[in-house]
Amino acid sequence: MQTHYCLQCETSKPVEDFYKDKNKSTGLYSHCKKCHGAMTSRWKKQNKTRNNDINTQWRKNNKSKVAASKRNYEQRHPDYVARKYKRIRDWKRRNPMRVQRWNNRRRSRKAFGVPQRWVKSDCPDNLCYWCGNEISEQTRHVDHIMPISLGGQAVDSNEVWTCKPCNLKKHKRHPLTWLAMQFDNQYDSHSPHVNPPQQHNGNGWQPWKL
């Protein structure tokens, strides 16, 4: 059996216990794998920030490797994956408005093929844009004046804060259709959630079909 002498632990060990080093005449490291591991962990302990920097940089340069290792880990740990998705589901349940905004943004991107900058507009007066009812940060909805399905974009100029009932009732309507509904005599615009919007179909006024 071919052996090699380790200068660290000062013992002779089989060559398989040494890493290869092309620059050495022997072609092997002067210390064994075990000693190498100990030296490395000692260095890492003494140079924590430097080590973190190196790791961060490596992860940045090897994104595909990081993703593959993540995939591999998840395949071997189905319980971890289940916990992870439960966490995501719970977060979505707690943050329905964030999910809605995210979905709107995605729909907008899909419709226009161009990623758009998302600027959060504030709600200084806390009043619904359409009905003027008071809204809170918890209850308000983002409404697109021109619906995304009709070509509106998810940009600040096309977004208003509204109450939940207005947003849901307006749905995919053209803003002019919606405004006509607001100002119709048959329709009390001050309480749109109590009186459902009506439409004239020749036989009298009928509730709008959403």
Ligand SMILES: [Zn+2]
């Ligand atoms: Zn050794």
Ligand SMILES: [Zn+2]
């Ligand atoms: Zn409203």
